[in-house]
Amino acid sequence: MGRFSRPPLVPTTFLLALMLAAIFAPLIAPHDPQQQNLMMRLTPPAWVQGGSWAYPFGTDGLGRDVASNMIYGLRVSLLAGIVSVAISVVLGGVTGLVAGAAGDGWFDAVLMRLVDIQLSIPVVLIALAVLALTGRGLGKVILVIGLVGWAQYARLVRASVLAERQKDYVLAARLLGASRTRVIFRHLLPNVLGPLFVQVSVDIPRAVELEASLSFLGLGVAVTTPSLGLRIAQGYQYLFSGAWWPSVLPGLALVLLVLCENLIGDWVRDVLDPHYRRRRKSGVPAAPAQAAPATVERTVP
Amino acid sequence: MLRFLLTRAWQALFTLWVVVSLVFLLIHATGDPIAVLAPEQMSAHSRAVLRAALGLDRPLAVQYVRYLAGVLHGNLGVSYYSGQPAMRLILERVPVTLELVGLSIGVAVLLGVPFGIWAAVRPDGVADRVLRSLSVLGSSVPTFFLGILLIYFFSVAFNVLPASGAGSLRHYIMPAFTLAFFRIALFTRLVRSTLLETLNQNHVRTARAKGVSEPVVILKHALRTALLPLVTVFGLQFGQLFAGAVITETIFALPGMNRMALQALYRLDYPVILAYVLVVAAMFVTINFLVDLAYGLLDPRVRHHG
Numbered sequence: 001m002g003r004f005s006r007p008p009l010v011p012t013t014f015l016l017a018l019m020l021a022a023i024f025a026p027l028i029a030p031h032d033p034q035q036q037n038l039m040m041r042l043t044p045p046a047w048v049q050g051g052s053w054a055y056p057f058g059t060d061g062l063g064r065d066v067a068s069n070m071i072y073g074l075r076v077s078l079l080a081g082i083v084s085v086a087i088s089v090v091l092g093g094v095t096g097l098v099a100g101a102a103g104d105g106w107f108d109a110v111l112m113r114l115v116d117i118q119l120s121i122p123v124v125l126i127a128l129a130v131l132a133l134t135g136r137g138l139g140k141v142i143l144v145i146g147l148v149g150w151a152q153y154a155r156l157v158r159a160s161v162l163a164e165r166q167k168d169y170v171l172a173a174r175l176l177g178a179s180r181t182r183v184i185f186r187h188l189l190p191n192v193l194g195p196l197f198v199q200v201s202v203d204i205p206r207a208v209e210l211e212a213s214l215s216f217l218g219l220g221v222a223v224t225t226p227s228l229g230l231r232i233a234q235g236y237q238y239l240f241s242g243a244w245w246p247s248v249l250p251g252l253a254l255v256l257l258v259l260c261e262n263l264i265g266d267w268v269r270d271v272l273d274p275h276y277r278r279r280r281k282s283g284v285p286a287a288p289a290q291a292a293p294a295t296v297e298r299t300v301p
Numbered sequence: 302m303l304r305f306l307l308t309r310a311w312q313a314l315f316t317l318w319v320v321v322s323l324v325f326l327l328i329h330a331t332g333d334p335i336a337v338l339a340p341e342q343m344s345a346h347s348r349a350v351l352r353a354a355l356g357l358d359r360p361l362a363v364q365y366v367r368y369l370a371g372v373l374h375g376n377l378g379v380s381y382y383s384g385q386p387a388m389r390l391i392l393e394r395v396p397v398t399l400e401l402v403g404l405s406i407g408v409a410v411l412l413g414v415p416f417g418i419w420a421a422v423r424p425d426g427v428a429d430r431v432l433r434s435l436s437v438l439g440s441s442v443p444t445f446f447l448g449i450l451l452i453y454f455f456s457v458a459f460n461v462l463p464a465s466g467a468g469s470l471r472h473y474i475m476p477a478f479t480l481a482f483f484r485i486a487l488f489t490r491l492v493r494s495t496l497l498e499t500l501n502q503n504h505v506r507t508a509r510a511k512g513v514s515e516p517v518v519i520l521k522h523a524l525r526t527a528l529l530p531l532v533t534v535f536g537l538q539f540g541q542l543f544a545g546a547v548i549t550e551t552i553f554a555l556p557g558m559n560r561m562a563l564q565a566l567y568r569l570d571y572p573v574i575l576a577y578v579l580v581v582a583a584m585f586v587t588i589n590f591l592v593d594l595a596y597g598l599l600d601p602r603v604r605h606h607g
Contacts, residue, residue, distance in 0.1 A: 117319055122544030125581070129574070132566035133327065209443045213548060216445045217563065236449055244453050251446040259441040
C-alpha cells in the first residue's frame with residue numbers, strides 16, 4: 001500500500017461513524033422515529049431558544065423527533081445505496097461478462113444497443129415511471145434503482161473482458177485446456193474487478209441520492225418509512241413558517257453521507273484506476289465521475 | 302457527410318421506436334388503465350362500454366398498431382383527468398421548461414468554463430484548490446436540498462426572491478441556479494482537466510514557441526481542443542437536466558412540462574405520460590444529433606467519417 005496515496009482519514013472516520021449510527025440506530029436514537037407528540041410539535045433544536053435537550057435536533061410538524069428520524073434515515077439511505085448497487089453489479093456484470101466472452105455477434109450487438117438506449121434515458125425518469133405504475137415501497141425503490149443501473153456495469157465489464165481476452169495469459173490458459181467458464185471466472189473476472197470497484201464507489205453515493213430524490217418526490221418509500229428524502233419533503237412545508245430544522249437537518253445528514261462517499265470514491269479511483277493515477281502524476285486530477293464514462297462513451301460519432 | 306446523416310437519422314428513429322414500444326409495454330404490463338380510470342362503484346357493464354370506447358377490448362397487437370399510428374399523427378388521445386388533448390397539454394408547458402433548462406445551461410457554461418480555465422492556468426494555486434473543494438461539494442448536494450436551502454435563505458429569511466411561480470425572470474433565478482449548480486462543478490472540473498492535458502500537447506507548444514501570447518495560446522489554441530469533451534458531456538447532460546428539472550420544477554412550483562408529467566404520473570394519466578415521454582425522447586434524439594454535428598464542426602478529424 002505504500003506507493004498509493006493514503007486513504008482520506010476524515011471522510012472515512014465520518015462515514016464509519018454514520019454507518020455505526022445506522023447499524024445501532026435502535027440503541028442510539030433518543031426516541032422512536034414514528035412516535036408522534038403533537039404537544040411538542042415543531043420544537044426547535046436544543047441550541048435554539050425554546051428548544052430542549054429531550055429533542056436535540058427538534059421535532060417536526062407531527063411532533064416526531066428529528067434526530068431519531070435522521071439516524072433511522074441513514075439506515076434507509078445506506079441500505080438503498082449498497083443493496084441497489086449490488087443488484088446492478090450482479091445484473092450488469094453477468095451480462096457484460098457473457099457479452100464480452102461471447103465476442104462479436106448478434107447478442108453483443110443487441111446488448112450494446114440496449115445499453116446505449118438505457119444510458120441515454122435519465123435514470124430518475126425511468127425510476128419515476130416504474131414506481132408510479134407499480135406503487136411505492138423501500139423494497140421496490142431499491143429494486144428499481146438496482147435494475148436501471150445495470151447498463152454502466154454491462155458496458156464496463158464487457159470492455160474490460162474484450163481488452164483482457166486478447167492478452168497472452170488468457171491464450172495460455174486456453175492452451176492449457178481451461179474451459180470457457182474457467183477462463184471467465186478464474187482469469188477474466190479478477191482482472192475486471194478494479195474498474196468495477198471504481199464504478200461501485202461512484203455509484204453508491206448516486207444511488208443514495210436517487211433514493212432520497214424519489215422519496216422526496218413522493219414516489220419512493222412508503223410514507224411511514226423514515227427516509228431522509230421523505231422527511232425533507234415533509235419538513236419542507238414548514239419552511240415558510242420559519243421552521244427550518246425538520247427539512248434542513250436531515251438534508252445536512254444526507255449531504256454529509258454523500259460527501260464522505262464521494263471523497264472516498266475519489267480516492268478509490270486514484271488507487272485502482274491506472275489511467276487516473278497516471279493523470280494525477282502529471283498534475284491532472286481525476287475527471288469528474290459523470291464525465292469519465294461519458295467521454296469514453298462517444299468520442300467518435 | 303450524407304451517409305453519416307442517414308445513419309444517425311436511422312439510429313434516432315430506432316431509438317424513438319424502442320422508447321415508444323417500451324412505454325406501451327410498461328403501461329400494459331403494470332395494470333389495467335380501466336381500473337385506474339373508472340370510479341369504484343361503476344358497473345361491470347359501464348366498464349365494458351368504457352373499455353370498448355377506448356379500444357382497450359381489442360387484442361394487444363391491434364392496440365399496439367393503433368397506438369403507433371396515433372403516435373405518428375401526434376394524436377395520443379385526451380387526458381383522463383382534464384379531457385384536453387394530451388399532446389397539447391405537454392407542448393403548452395414546453396416553453397417554461399426550455400427557459401429553465403436553457404438558463405441553467407447558460408449559467409453552467411458561463412461560470413463553469415471560466416472557472417475551469419482559471420483553475421487550469423495555475424494548477425494547485427489558491428483558485429484551483431478552492432474551486433476543487435467547491436466542485437466536490439457541488440456533486441454532493443442533492444438538487445432538491447439545494448433548492449430548499451436557497452428558498453430558506455432568499456425567500457424566507459431575507460425575502461428577496463419569489464419562492465414559486467413563473468411570472469418574471471426573477472422567478473427563474475433560483476430554479477436556474479439550483480439546476481445549474483451541479484453542472485457548474487462538472488464543467489469546471491472537466492475544462493480544467495482537459496485544458497491541462499491540451500496544454501502539454503505539441504500544437505500548444507508550437508504556438509508558444511512561435512511567440513503567441515499566453516492568453517491567446519489558452520483561449521485560441523488550447524481551449525478549442527479542450528472544448529470537445531465538453532460538447533459530449535453537454536449532450537449527455539441535457540437528459541440529466543430534464544431529470545433534474547422534474548425536481549426543480551416541483552420545488553419552485555414552476556409550471557413546466559416535467560411538473561405536468563409528474564402530476565400525470567401521480568394520477569396515472571397515461572395519455573399525458575405518453576405525450577411527455579415522446580416529447581422528451583424526441584428532444585433527446587435531436588440534441589444528440591446536434592451534438593454529433595457540433596463535434597464534426599469543432600474537430601475536423603471526425604468530419605466526414607460515418
